[in-house]
Amino acid sequence: MSAPQIVVHRDKELMAQAAAARLITKIVDAQAARGSASVVLTGGRNGNGLLAALATAPARDAVDWSRLDLWWGDERFLPDGDPERNVTQAREALLDSVPLDPARVHPMPPASGPYGNDADAAAEAYAAELAAAARPEDHGPVPAFDVLLLGVGPDTHVASLFPELPGVRETERTVVGVRGAPKPPPNRVSLTLPAIRAAREVWLLAAGEDKANAVALALSGAGEIQAPAAGAYGRSRTLWLLDAAAAARLPRDLYPPATS
Numbered sequence: 001m002s003a004p005q006i007v008v009h010r011d012k013e014l015m016a017q018a019a020a021a022r023l024i025t026k027i028v029d030a031q032a033a034r035g036s037a038s039v040v041l042t043g044g045r046n047g048n049g050l051l052a053a054l055a056t057a058p059a060r061d062a063v064d065w066s067r068l069d070l071w072w073g074d075e076r077f078l079p080d081g082d083p084e085r086n087v088t089q090a091r092e093a094l095l096d097s098v099p100l101d102p103a104r105v106h107p108m109p110p111a112s113g114p115y116g117n118d119a120d121a122a123a124e125a126y127a128a129e130l131a132a133a134a135r136p137e138d139h140g141p142v143p144a145f146d147v148l149l150l151g152v153g154p155d156t157h158v159a160s161l162f163p164e165l166p167g168v169r170e171t172e173r174t175v176v177g178v179r180g181a182p183k184p185p186p187n188r189v190s191l192t193l194p195a196i197r198a199a200r201e202v203w204l205l206a207a208g209e210d211k212a213n214a215v216a217l218a219l220s221g222a223g224e225i226q227a228p229a230a231g232a233y234g235r236s237r238t239l240w241l242l243d244a245a246a247a248a249r250l251p252r253d254l255y256p257p258a259t260s
């Protein structure tokens with residue numbers, strides 16, 4: 001478990017640009033060290049904001065896009081191509097404009113696919129895909145992702161792990177089907193906290209005043225069942241990337257001044 005580090009930027013645009021620059025460096029370093037890189041994407045405003053910033057970042061061509069594995073932390077369990085699916089939004093923001101290897105892009109199954117409307121079966125299939133990609137040196141049932149991105153909901157949810165729902169209590173499975181999510185759509189598929197914690201680095205993104213209570217709660221010692229974001233950390237680094245509005249209710253001694 002790595003203790004959270006907090007970086008506060010002036011506003012959400014700067015936060016997205018800085019996170020995109022940081023992600024480019026991380027991917028380039030991982031590709032240099034291990035030949036390829038793996039990133040877990042998140043949906044939501046801040047996840048898509050980061051991807052859009054990456055699409056226009058001057059250094060984006062430093063990445064070898066053909067040697068990048070992309071996974072998802074969660075998905076809204078909707079038909080393929082639905083505009084509300086996280087993968088649809090990621091394709092629009094970035095993925096359609098970079099030369100990825102399609103075999104290395106791993107979206108979660110859609111509700112129109114082989115599992116029909118069965119989110120549990122879709123979750124099981126995604127867990128099997130992750131297990132097949134894990135190497136012995138990963139020491140577990142999912143790859144040791146280089147970076148796992150998470151948006152933070154105003155209720156402290158991360159991926160599709162919502163406070164008090166069964167998904168956040170899962171300790172064995174790596175992927176679960178979610179029913180009755182308080183944020184639409186109710187049916188979802190999500191990595192669990194044990195799968196999230198397999199990542200080398202976990203980056204949590206939050207911008208806007210509607211996130212201020214959630215950020216303060218998660219970083220003030222709340223339990224992960226009540227505040228799932230509190231249970232999201234990486235093996236070697238846990239980074240909270242915030243804008244000033246989202247950091248507004250954090251104790252001032254937790255982070256240095258927002259100068260950039």
Ligand SMILES: O=C1O[C@H](COP(=O)(O)O)[C@@H](O)[C@H](O)[C@H]1O
Nearest residue numbers: 042043044045046151152153159
């Ligand atoms: O529905 C979802 O919401 C969360 C948070 O989204 P935001 O717009 O409040 O930042 C997101 O992280 C998750 O991937 C998505 O499915």
